[in-house]
Amino acid sequence: MQTEEFTQEVELNINGQTHRRVVDTRTLLVDFIRREIGLTGTHVGCDTTQCGACTIHLNGIAVKSCTVFAAQASGSTVRTIEGLSVGETLHPVQQAFHDHHGLQCGYCTPGMVMMSIDIINRETDLTDEVVRHNLEGNLCRCTGYHNIVKAIQAVGEVMRKTPAAE
Amino acid sequence: MYVGAPVKRLEDRRFLTGRGSFVDDIVLPGTVQAIFVRSPHPHAKIKQINSDRASKVPGVLGIYTGKDCEEAGLGRFVVWSPVHSRDNVARPEETQFMLALGKVLYVGEPVVLVVAETKYAALTAADEVEIDYEPLPFITDTSKALDDDVPVIHDSMESNLVFDIDMGDKAATEAAFSAAAHVTEITLTNNRITANPMEPRAILASYDPASDGFTLWVSHQAPHMLKRDLAQNTLKHPEHKIRVVSPDVGGGFGMKVANHPEEPLLLWASRRVGRPVRWTSTRSEGLIADSQARDHWTKCKMALDENGKILAISADTLAGLGAFQTRMGASIPAHFYSRSLIGLYKMPTAYCRVRGVHTNTPPIQAYRGAGRPEAIYVLESLVDNAAVEMGIDLREIRRRNFILKEEFPYKVPFGITYDTADPIGLLDKGADLFGYDQLREKQKAMRSEGGLQLGIGVACFIDCVGTPSKVAAAMGRKIVGGWDSAAIRILPSGKITVLAGSHSHGQGHATSYAQIAADWLGCPIDTIDVVEGDTDRVQFGHGTWGSRSTITSGIAVAKAAQQLQLKCRKIAAHMLECSDDDVTVENGVFHIPGTDRNVTLEDVAQMAYQGGNLPPGMEPSLEQLSFHDPADRSFASGIHYCAVLVDPQTGRVKVHKYTVIDDCGTIINPIIIKGQAHGGIAQGVGQALMEDCTFDHASGQPLSGTFMDYAMPRAIDFPPFDVGVQETPAPSNPLGVKGAGESGTIGALAAVRNAVVDALRPQGIKHIDMPMTPARVWAAIEAAKTK
Numbered sequence: 001m002q003t004e005e006f007t008q009e010v011e012l013n014i015n016g017q018t019h020r021r022v023v024d025t026r027t028l029l030v031d032f033i034r035r036e037i038g039l040t041g042t043h044v045g046c047d048t049t050q051c052g053a054c055t056i057h058l059n060g061i062a063v064k065s066c067t068v069f070a071a072q073a074s075g076s077t078v079r080t081i082e083g084l085s086v087g088e089t090l091h092p093v094q095q096a097f098h099d100h101h102g103l104q105c106g107y108c109t110p111g112m113v114m115m116s117i118d119i120i121n122r123e124t125d126l127t128d129e130v131v132r133h134n135l136e137g138n139l140c141r142c143t144g145y146h147n148i149v150k151a152i153q154a155v156g157e158v159m160r161k162t163p164a165a166e
Numbered sequence: 167m168y169v170g171a172p173v174k175r176l177e178d179r180r181f182l183t184g185r186g187s188f189v190d191d192i193v194l195p196g197t198v199q200a201i202f203v204r205s206p207h208p209h210a211k212i213k214q215i216n217s218d219r220a221s222k223v224p225g226v227l228g229i230y231t232g233k234d235c236e237e238a239g240l241g242r243f244v245v246w247s248p249v250h251s252r253d254n255v256a257r258p259e260e261t262q263f264m265l266a267l268g269k270v271l272y273v274g275e276p277v278v279l280v281v282a283e284t285k286y287a288a289l290t291a292a293d294e295v296e297i298d299y300e301p302l303p304f305i306t307d308t309s310k311a312l313d314d315d316v317p318v319i320h321d322s323m324e325s326n327l328v329f330d331i332d333m334g335d336k337a338a339t340e341a342a343f344s345a346a347a348h349v350t351e352i353t354l355t356n357n358r359i360t361a362n363p364m365e366p367r368a369i370l371a372s373y374d375p376a377s378d379g380f381t382l383w384v385s386h387q388a389p390h391m392l393k394r395d396l397a398q399n400t401l402k403h404p405e406h407k408i409r410v411v412s413p414d415v416g417g418g419f420g421m422k423v424a425n426h427p428e429e430p431l432l433l434w435a436s437r438r439v440g441r442p443v444r445w446t447s448t449r450s451e452g453l454i455a456d457s458q459a460r461d462h463w464t465k466c467k468m469a470l471d472e473n474g475k476i477l478a479i480s481a482d483t484l485a486g487l488g489a490f491q492t493r494m495g496a497s498i499p500a501h502f503y504s505r506s507l508i509g510l511y512k513m514p515t516a517y518c519r520v521r522g523v524h525t526n527t528p529p530i531q532a533y534r535g536a537g538r539p540e541a542i543y544v545l546e547s548l549v550d551n552a553a554v555e556m557g558i559d560l561r562e563i564r565r566r567n568f569i570l571k572e573e574f575p576y577k578v579p580f581g582i583t584y585d586t587a588d589p590i591g592l593l594d595k596g597a598d599l600f601g602y603d604q605l606r607e608k609q610k611a612m613r614s615e616g617g618l619q620l621g622i623g624v625a626c627f628i629d630c631v632g633t634p635s636k637v638a639a640a641m642g643r644k645i646v647g648g649w650d651s652a653a654i655r656i657l658p659s660g661k662i663t664v665l666a667g668s669h670s671h672g673q674g675h676a677t678s679y680a681q682i683a684a685d686w687l688g689c690p691i692d693t694i695d696v697v698e699g700d701t702d703r704v705q706f707g708h709g710t711w712g713s714r715s716t717i718t719s720g721i722a723v724a725k726a727a728q729q730l731q732l733k734c735r736k737i738a739a740h741m742l743e744c745s746d747d748d749v750t751v752e753n754g755v756f757h758i759p760g761t762d763r764n765v766t767l768e769d770v771a772q773m774a775y776q777g778g779n780l781p782p783g784m785e786p787s788l789e790q791l792s793f794h795d796p797a798d799r800s801f802a803s804g805i806h807y808c809a810v811l812v813d814p815q816t817g818r819v820k821v822h823k824y825t826v827i828d829d830c831g832t833i834i835n836p837i838i839i840k841g842q843a844h845g846g847i848a849q850g851v852g853q854a855l856m857e858d859c860t861f862d863h864a865s866g867q868p869l870s871g872t873f874m875d876y877a878m879p880r881a882i883d884f885p886p887f888d889v890g891v892q893e894t895p896a897p898s899n900p901l902g903v904k905g906a907g908e909s910g911t912i913g914a915l916a917a918v919r920n921a922v923v924d925a926l927r928p929q930g931i932k933h934i935d936m937p938m939t940p941a942r943v944w945a946a947i948e949a950a951k952t953k
Contacts, residue, residue: 024286040191041184043416045364046449050873053364081184094182098174101837104845105672106181107188107364107416128886135881139873141364141417142672144844144910145881 010074014039015083025071030054032070033080041081041110045139052138055111056080062118064137081110084117093117096155097148104142112138116152126156168681168691169901172837176691177676180414187413189368189385190446197370198227200432200445201288203278203295204455205270208526208866209304209319212269212297215278220294225287227439229295230279230431232265240264240434243425243490244399246644247497249329249522257329258322262490262529264400264427264434269302271319271489272526273868274454276427281439304526304866308486309355309463311523319489319524328487328522329496333504333580339469339517342478346469350552356540356915357936358461358486358859359852361533362878363671365416366452371432372442379407380433386412387423387669388709393701394645395493400430408433412699415671419849420532422671423711424457425493450872458859459533461486462499462540468548474558476513476567481544483520488529494646495530496522501641502537508578509545510589510628510803511567516579526866527859532711534849535911538629546625546916550924551932560624560920561602564593571894584801586894587628592805592827599890600807600825613928619812620822621925625916626805631905632717632796649795650707650718654683654726656734656788658775660754660768662687662694664723667707668715669698672845673907674838675715679723681834682901686727687734688751689767705791713802713905716834718794721899726792733788737770740781800896802904803829806847806913812925817944819855819922825888826913831896831904839906843889846910852879853911854918858937877937926950 006025011018014037021036033039033056044066045053054066057079065078084091090098093116103109112135119134120126131149140148180186217229243261251257266277278295282288303317310316311326318325343349370383380403386392389410397405415422428445436443447455466481485499504518553563568589569576577583597603602622609620635647651667664683668675680694697703707719731751738756739746742765748758757764770788773779777786809823828843856877860869870876895902915936922938923931930950934943 026286034191038193039184040188041186043188043365044190044446045366046873048449048872048874050878051364051449081182085183090179090182097182098178101175101841103178103181104674104841105364105417106178106186106414109181110184113182132881132884139364139878139880141362141419141849141878142845143841144846144848144887145884146844146887147841149881149886 008071010070012073012076012078014078015080023070025069027070028066029068029070029073030065033065033078039080039082043107043110045107050139052115053108053111055114055138057114062115081113084113092155092158096151100147100151100154102143102147102151108138108140112140112148119152120156120159126153168684169834173677173681173691173835174837175674175677176680177674188365188416189370189383189413192370192383192413194370194372194442197442197444198281198283198439199285199288200435200443201280201292202276203280203292203297205266205273205275205277207270207299207301208273208306209302209317210270210299211302212266212277213300214298216296217278219296220280220291223282223287223291223294225283226280226291227283228281228435229291230265230435232263232267235264235431235434236267238434239402240430241399241402243492244644245491245493245496246646247494248642249331249496249500251330252332253330257327258320259491260320260322261492262427264431272528273866274528279431279435281435281443306526306861306866307863308461308484308523308525311525312521319526326524328491328524329500330521331500331504332517332519334517335515335579336517338515339478339480342515343467343469343480346477347472348470348552348556349467350548350555351467352547352551352933353465354544354547354933355935356460356462356543357853358458359533359857360453360456360458360859361419361421363417363419363421366447366449367422367426367456368446369428369432370442370444371436373433373437377407379409381409381411382429382433383411383413384429385415385422387415387418387671387711389669389699389701390667390706391645391709392425392429395425396430396433401433410701412669418671419534420536420711421456423709424531426457453871453876454528454868457492457531458488458528459530460540461530464544466544466548468552470552470556474556474563474566476511478513478515479507479545479548481507481518485520485522486525486527486530487522488527489524490529492529492531494532498532498537503540505580505582506538506541506630507545508580509542510569510587510626512569513579527861534846535908536712538627538908538912539850539915542625542627542912543915543919547919550623550920554927561593561597564626565590582630584628585798585896585898587801587803587829588892588894589626589803591892592626592803592829595890595892596805596807596825596827599827599888600823602807605809605823619814619925621810621812621921621923623808623917623920623924624805625913625920627912628801628803629905629909629912630799631713631802632800634796634798646708649793650722651705651791651793652719652722652726653705653789653791654723654730656730656771658771660693660766660771662689664694664696665704666696666698666719666723667704668710668719670710673710673715673842674835678716678834678838679720682720682723683727686724687731689754713907716903717796717800717899717905720834720903721794721901722792724901725794726790729790729792730788734767734770736781736784737773738765741765741769741773796898798898800831800898800904802831802906802909804909804913806917808917808921810918810921810925812922812943814926814929814947817940817942817947819938819943821851821884823885827890827892828906828909829892829894830906830909832893832902833891834903836891839891840889842906843910844887846908847887847914848879848884850911850914851884851918854915854936854938856937856939
């Protein structure tokens, strides 16, 4: 029976702020974000890396934070859903999801939005096929994906014309 | 006018910015963690539970068993919707206790509750709990549950039979089959599945010794009903000292309206340890611990005359209920399924027999459609098969049999009267939007080429929504009425709060109720906030399930708003020194038409709350609590057209095109209605093609234990959907609304099945059971080759 605790110091820059904590080595990055830092916008929806509700940006790339140990990510830059909007102004992807009814219960939404930004950053031709294939790691149970795809396609153009957007 | 307009959702911001308030997000100081030890056996005696080693793990605060709960006086779940068998035998209602007592009856049944300071301490302790089981013979295969030599899972029962009902006219139906020119028969299953909302179940329970009050934060669809059950049956604590708060709910689909053992248990534990206790289900836990759904085995047949006119339908269904009876699980196949077998057709007679059975599997409760997808699956599979067998076009056979628009209201053989619909309208609008003729051409061309095969399937339905309370009472339902509520409170500043008894978990009530309130109050929509889900704030409600919210709470919103508008106009008239009839309201301003004399809603509200200068006899403040109990059931309808591409070499099915015409009566918000259709279609396609709660019947073990084994539909599995609408208003309520939330799943199972079978007709395929995975489709093709 394990009675010792194994801990490690973790340092992460999250949404522009540096955080340093000592945590149990088993702590997943998603749990660090949610419990240590109190940013609960990133969600947990499964335990086998299937659902994508935990998607954040790790050093600028979409990553499932349930599949990374906080200690593993130490020293990196993280952006979560809370770090997207600037004051009252929504990020173009957030705005597009609103305009196209791309969310219902809202639980998959943070992960979907973070993944959508990554898709738009990487793909030049946002066809149905390309967008849907890129969403393979993000499950939604409410929307049937129809409006999510529409939102991504609509905003792709907007974002490419606005270099300041992430 | 807001009602009917495509108003963008008012509640989106918090979800888009990660500021939703889901139960696992809520933080209470001093919260500790609960972990469950669950049964690894489908059926076993519990000989001994030894928690000595476990209790020594640092940080453990308590380890509890069923005996502890029994000694503490906790109660069992109660069946709220009893089913009376036709043999009038009163069989024991075996419901679940919070933790297993004496024996376990399904893999996943909670046996021990471990509470510890941290998640890791609780997990470590859970591993150290030693349970001595004596495995017993088990049965997980519903189709064999009534065979002679199988184990009877409950010691109090003579067999696994829970109920045996029938409906309709057996003799007349048998006569119709004898006289029929053509009989179509199918043996089919409706596979067991699970809801899998993206937010797993979550609970945060706390107890305040000062007030002897419990607070339960829980991801739930019906907080007041849960509170009643806790007070009356399970926790057994004074009702006025329990508060249930269901904040944002990340999807429910009926599963979260069920009562689960973790709910009372965590409340009781929070009092025992004197700290708030949290439990958040993992996904693998949810796949065995959540209530499951469907699980029907059916022999069905349809009798037709030489012109393809339906003479009768007959179905004999074995419905798996799982190891325990639940709140309403038995009534899903017994009532909701059976009465829905007639659909939109004129048929002189019909007969249905349903038997519900126990097996060593998780209990069955509601999931989107609850009985109606199962019924339409049977009905529409028969219709498409019959059409093909008789050489009649799929649309034509329906055209010949549909109830005509002018024939409504129409009474069907099971004694129900449908209110309004336009089936032929659905048929033709749908065929146009789908491009039926062009797709048939494409099918022909692809058939001659070989390779991928195109299939077309049709499924249409009518759905009964909104049971009146008196009907529920007559059916013997306890606790559950059919009404719902809305209170509207206009504050002194003129800002408005709507408190509704329903509970949105994605359906957008914050927007649609605001639309209704704004129209009926005569004010702008942006001053209205909608509150649901807190039993301390909302007087009472039945929650959201069964597509019932707009038809109950939505109408109550309109009624409350109408009353308040009247009161405000009276105050305005008093202020403007004119008669009540001279005042109209628009956009929050009360004015006398033809003059520039007016007062705002804020002015009226100030006056109402000051109270010193009101019309004689009028009480101060501006609040109205209203209720709506449907005068009668109302009937939503719809049609699904589905085209699939099947690869005969691999068995892989891809949905190529999917068109729906949805008739939910008057539409409050078309954006929301279409979104509901999209989601329902996706869940139906998911069940038809890939989802399954799979059990290995030799070992009794569930195999679909994670998202790696339980296939969930993804974006790549769907094309864009085409959703059109038709509105035949309900005559039984002032808004004319029907229900919309479940229509997508109700039609989808049959539409997809019919399309796949249609694609493979040249291969001699007449039926394939769901889920139509590549392996199963390929196996069916191979089997047909050897015939």
